[in-house]
Amino acid sequence: MNIGQVSKATGVSQRMIRHYEGIGLMPPPDRRDNGYRDYPPRSIERLRFIANARDLGFSVDEIAALLGLWDDRERASSEVKAIALGHAEHLARKAAALEAMRRTLLDLAEGCSGDARPDCPILAGLAETRPHPDRELTGASCKPKEEA
Amino acid sequence: MNIGQVSKATGVSQRMIRHYEGIGLMPPPDRRDNGYRDYPPRSIERLRFIANARDLGFSVDEIAALLGLWDDRERASSEVKAIALGHAEHLARKAAALEAMRRTLLDLAEGCSGDARPDCPILAGLAETRPHPDRELTGASCKPKEEA
DNA sequence: CTTGACCCTACCATGATGTCAAGGTTCATG
DNA sequence: CATGAACCTTGACATCATGGTAGGGTCAAG
Incomplete structure (x- = not known):
């Protein structure tokens, strides 16, 4: 199958199919003489797995782990x-x-x-002092740099 | 004030202070002869406003709109x-x-x-056909839908 | 003068996805 | 055969907010 057909079958864009190949979630498919990717039917299953996991908000690393477990029949x-x-x-x-x-x-x-008057506690609240003024400060304001 | 002091006062990283300047949320401050940014006290207020809004999940566009209204005493x-x-x-x-x-x-x-056996409905669910018209991915295996 | 804290710009990376560009392939039709 | 549509290829740029690094200038104190 060409990439376009796989894309249609799975609802995953061609762009993302190539992307998943690039980041190792999909194995590189065979290439035909003209250089076109040639997908086996199994790829559709795997892509659907990836897309479903993505829809559930799994990160790429988590999906990779799940795929590894999916591939392992003994897990x-x-x-x-x-x-x-x-x-x-x-x-x-x-x-x-x-x-x-x-x-x-x-x-x-x-x-x-919420009327025409300019008075607004929302803006006032946003302008207030931040609740946590202890965020990270870049640059070494108080940290000693021990770099060579 | 130098950028480092503003950063300390607001809890916004120097990196982000420059970034907000780059995307137009903060006006470019005066520069000293040595090129250092020189902030007026007002900047601290404005940065806090931005940081608070960001913490509440507002997008940059929304923050820009809020800042516009903040600047406008007649709004x-x-x-x-x-x-x-x-x-x-x-x-x-x-x-x-x-x-x-x-x-x-x-x-x-x-x-x-959740034991040592390989049988797993989670993986089975993920491998299912993707929900196209309406989703029924919950629970046990549903009937496989054929769609091209 | 040296050192260390501070500042500058500019570039790279993230993650998932889109878009665009420039070029090769395939196929149908005039 | 020629043309064009529809497909494929790679590569690059953009998003959004943030972190990081590199390389270099500035300043104040010892």
Whole structure:
């Protein structure tokens, strides 16, 4: 199969199919005499696996690990489950962070009249001193450089 | 003030302070004879505003809009509120998407024994045909859909 | 003068994806 | 056969926010 047909069959863009090959998620397919990639039917399965995992928010590294387990018929399902549950935890933390942002925003907006007057607690809140003024500072403001 | 002091005062890295200048969020400050950036105290306020907005997940474009309204003493608070509420909605949708992913993942993991046996519904679910019209990827193996 | 902290610009990298460019191949049709 | 559409190829650039590095200038104190 040509790349265009694989793309249609899987819903993965040609661009990303080549990309996955480049980063090692897909094995390099055979080439025909004209240089065209020639995919075996198995590739479709594997691409769908990758795309589904991506849709679930797995990182490339996680997908690589899952593919390795997929290829290994002897693997223990506990390994797969550990990756999946770890990722679920990761997703939960991200969702909670977004929710906290939203909460803060709604709290700020609550005090805002939302009319034609210029007074606005949202802007006032944004201009306030930052809650965590202890972020990373680039350059060595207080760290000794021990470089040769 | 030198950039290092502004960085310390705001918790924004020097790297990002220069970046915000490059993308137009911060006005280019005066330069001393030696080429060093020389910031007025106002810059600290503005940087804090930017950093706070960024922490709330606003995009650069949204921050630019908020800054414009911040600079405008005549603006109506309704404009600010509209941006804020729109963004809150955006955050809610993102959080919901993450939660849906997590739900799917947990559903898949539920059927997984998580022991030494190779049988694993998580991998089976990932290898399934991609949801094209509507998704039914949760739970056990569904009927394989044939689509070209 | 030396040292070390500070500043400058400019480039590279991330991750997933899109787009565009410039060129080769295949095939159908006039 | 010639032309053009539709396909394939590689490579490069852009996004967004951030970190890092390289290479070099500046300043103040010892």
